[in-house]
Amino acid sequence: MIRKVKPKSLERLKERYAFMFISPWIIGMIIFFLFPIFHSIYLSFANLTIGTEGVLTEFVGSENYYKILVTDPEYLDNVLDAFKNIFISVPFILVVSMVLALLLNGKYKGRIFFRGLYFLPVIIASGSVLQLFLTAGSTNATEAAVSDAAGFNLIDFDAVLGGLNLPSFLEDYISLALSEIFMLVWQSGIQTILIIAGLQSIPDLHYEVARVEGANAWETFWFVTFPQLIRTMVLVIIFTIIEVCAANTNGIISAAYRKFNDIEYGVGSAMLWFYYIFVAAVMLIIFFIYQRVFVKKWGESA
Amino acid sequence: MKKLRQLLHLPRVNEAKRYTRSKVGNFFYFFFLFAAGVFSLLPMIYCVVTSFKPLDELLVFPPTLFTVKRPTLNNFLALPDLISSLSVPLSRYVFNSIFIAVVGTVLCVIFSAMSAFVLSKTDIKHKGIIFTVIQFALLFNSYTLAIPQYIIYSTLGVINTYFVYLLPTLASSMGVFLMKQYMDGYVPDALIEAAHIDGADWFQIFGKIIVPIIRPCMLTLTLFTFLGLWNVGNAGTIFSEQLKTLPTVMATIATGGLARTGSSMAVSVIMMIPPILVYLISQSSIKETMGSAGIKG
Numbered sequence: 001m002i003r004k005v006k007p008k009s010l011e012r013l014k015e016r017y018a019f020m021f022i023s024p025w026i027i028g029m030i031i032f033f034l035f036p037i038f039h040s041i042y043l044s045f046a047n048l049t050i051g052t053e054g055v056l057t058e059f060v061g062s063e064n065y066y067k068i069l070v071t072d073p074e075y076l077d078n079v080l081d082a083f084k085n086i087f088i089s090v091p092f093i094l095v096v097s098m099v100l101a102l103l104l105n106g107k108y109k110g111r112i113f114f115r116g117l118y119f120l121p122v123i124i125a126s127g128s129v130l131q132l133f134l135t136a137g138s139t140n141a142t143e144a145a146v147s148d149a150a151g152f153n154l155i156d157f158d159a160v161l162g163g164l165n166l167p168s169f170l171e172d173y174i175s176l177a178l179s180e181i182f183m184l185v186w187q188s189g190i191q192t193i194l195i196i197a198g199l200q201s202i203p204d205l206h207y208e209v210a211r212v213e214g215a216n217a218w219e220t221f222w223f224v225t226f227p228q229l230i231r232t233m234v235l236v237i238i239f240t241i242i243e244v245c246a247a248n249t250n251g252i253i254s255a256a257y258r259k260f261n262d263i264e265y266g267v268g269s270a271m272l273w274f275y276y277i278f279v280a281a282v283m284l285i286i287f288f289i290y291q292r293v294f295v296k297k298w299g300e301s302a
Numbered sequence: 303m304k305k306l307r308q309l310l311h312l313p314r315v316n317e318a319k320r321y322t323r324s325k326v327g328n329f330f331y332f333f334f335l336f337a338a339g340v341f342s343l344l345p346m347i348y349c350v351v352t353s354f355k356p357l358d359e360l361l362v363f364p365p366t367l368f369t370v371k372r373p374t375l376n377n378f379l380a381l382p383d384l385i386s387s388l389s390v391p392l393s394r395y396v397f398n399s400i401f402i403a404v405v406g407t408v409l410c411v412i413f414s415a416m417s418a419f420v421l422s423k424t425d426i427k428h429k430g431i432i433f434t435v436i437q438f439a440l441l442f443n444s445y446t447l448a449i450p451q452y453i454i455y456s457t458l459g460v461i462n463t464y465f466v467y468l469l470p471t472l473a474s475s476m477g478v479f480l481m482k483q484y485m486d487g488y489v490p491d492a493l494i495e496a497a498h499i500d501g502a503d504w505f506q507i508f509g510k511i512i513v514p515i516i517r518p519c520m521l522t523l524t525l526f527t528f529l530g531l532w533n534v535g536n537a538g539t540i541f542s543e544q545l546k547t548l549p550t551v552m553a554t555i556a557t558g559g560l561a562r563t564g565s566s567m568a569v570s571v572i573m574m575i576p577p578i579l580v581y582l583i584s585q586s587s588i589k590e591t592m593g594s595a596g597i598k599g
Binding site for chain 1: 331338424426435453458472475486503518522526581
């Protein structure tokens with residue numbers, strides 16, 4: 001191919017165009033995220049009143065944080081509940097979505113149909129339909145009725161669990177997971193799709209090699225699929241934690257929302273900020289484990 | 303360039319890859335898939351069934367969930383009446399919703415891909431800081447930012463315009479995060495170098511090398527963004543009725559109380575159709591990625 005333009009080195013090319021490509025996003029990020037974030041941090045230390053001259057803010061120092069951590073009897077309990085919720089929901093969602101993704105990634109006729117089947121809950125759970133259930137205040141009734149219909153309540157789970165003599169934390173875990181099983185399964189849809197996208201990116205060649213070497217399905221999963229899926233899994237874990245922690249049904253979020261409606265914006269912001277720091281700590285731990293354990297074990301491929 | 307593309311379109315080494323499974327295994331495989339599928343479908347069925355129920359059956363207690371004795375189309379037929387009592391024709395809401403969802407999704411996917419390309423494949427300054435900000439941004443619930451964002455919109459003078467819906471899609475942290483992770487894993491640096499040596503300029507590298515490889519990721523992001531934008535409400539920043547979206551109409555219809563339950567279910571059944579269509583289109587056009595075929599063969 002004959003080129004009229006004199007060739008430039010790749011590095012020069014990158015220097016020249018990289019900034020152009022990323023600038024729209026950076027501008028958007030600064031205007032619609034960074035500025036609001038800092039403003040919101042400021043608000044969590046301030047008292048916000050709406051007067052005749054518009055919105056007035058007055059700096060009050062740590063008063064809002066004192067209010068939520070010392071005066072408010074529910075707040076810390078809510079944070080603890082949220083923490084427990086992470087450990088119940090996230091592993092469950094991960095396992096469900098992983099199993100579904102592996103099943104759905106197989107090559108057979110009608111897999112689009114099956115995938116569609118599993119994606120429908122995502123539309124429901126993220127959409128206006130769920131909103132409708134919630135506003136009608138009938139979520140629990142609906143769920144209870146649905147699980148009745150599915151024959152769930154025919155079995156007395158608590159009695160069965162009691163009979164198994166499991167350690168009490170495990171028993172709590174199972175009964176909580178069961179009571180929320182519908183919400184959890186419905187929440188697994190997006191994760192399933194993310195994992196399928198990850199699975200499809202694993203080169204067939206690797207499976208080919210595994211087959212030639214005589215690996216069975218179990219070994220193939222642990223030595224071929226899993227190591228290459230770690231990156232996707234970290235993404236999925238983070239996504240799931242966010243989904244669980246930032247759900248509008250979450251105790252803290254709804255408490256903060258009530259505060260916003262009462263125009264106590266400062267207290268509401270303080271509630272959310274303290275909670276975010278807490279969730280961020282959990283995510284940092286997960287990143288740390290990922291870096292230390294998995295990247296070390298599988299090197300660059302992870 | 304031509305050589306490279308030939309390389310990219312190499313036929314796959316072996317198309318037929320299947321684990322040999324017994325007939326019993328196959329049976330359980332599909333049985334499990336089907337059972338779990340029905341399980342996750344229950345709310346959907348509930349929704350559809352309810353939309354066909356006459357009023358007296360809706361009010362039965364305990365509720366009958368999946369059975370309807372006398373199915374009726376009244377809930378759907380009542381919609382034109384309900385809609386004609388709105389001050390703005392329904393077509394306007396439909397247009398708004400579709401316009402916002404399509405334009406927003408396209409903007410979001412293109413800008414995310416561009417930024418992710420830079421973050422993943424160049425050594426731009428402060429890369430680490432930018433990526434930390436992205437991960438941080440993923441955490442935030444929209445409530446936290448509601449008031450500060452309102453202040454920004456009003457400073458920019460875009461309150462009560464389409465921009466309120468569209469501008470935030472430019473700064474999608476989820477999209478960039480998803481794409482960057484994907485590119486780190488599946489776009490080999492060597493491929494970009496090879497393209498450069500073959501004489502591709504920056505835009506060709508992006509359009510002809512990067513985009514085809516990250517297609518699965520782009521389609522997944524399209525799906526998420528579309529869903530998010532399709533369900534977007536008018537969080538206190540849209541006041542004129544002409545600019546509101548379909549979910550708002552649905553909320554209006556649903557506020558009619560118990561008597562409107564059937565109709566609001568009918569609307570939600572209709573609301574579900576476009577996301578399902580987008581899903582089917584995006585999923586069926588995901589082909590196996592070509593990233594591996596380009597270099598490793």
